[in-house]
Amino acid sequence: MRSEKTFDSNWLRKDPTVLAISFLGWTVPSSIGVSGFGGNSLFGLLNASIGEELAKFPVGPALDDKFWLYLITWHTGLFLTMLLGQIGVQGRKTGYW
Numbered sequence: 764m765r766s767e768k769t770f771d772s773n774w775l776r777k778d779p780t781v782l783a784i785s786f787l788g789w790t791v792p793s794s795i796g797v798s799g800f801g802g803n804s805l806f807g808l809l810n811a812s813i814g815e816e817l818a819k820f821p822v823g824p825a826l827d828d829k830f831w832l833y834l835i836t837w838h839t840g841l842f843l844t845m846l847l848g849q850i851g852v853q854g855r856k857t858g859y860w
Contacts, residue, residue: 776853785848789841805840809833 793806800808812830816823824830854860 789844
């Protein structure tokens, strides 16, 4: 017998529109220069550090390199924006708010 309460196999209910909009919603603001980075943007510094690391290709970045700070900060912001966007859209669809 099958139980009335089963696990919803489509629990994620991913929406590609949310992913695209949240990607833009994080990339555009992170491209604005701020005084904390000397007038540079987080996205610009990340791309510049990627270029610097590719220039010395077989050797990877050191553990104390600024590359890791830029990489982790940018991706944390991106994934947080995607998560909150998905929660907001699915909450609106289901009538939670």
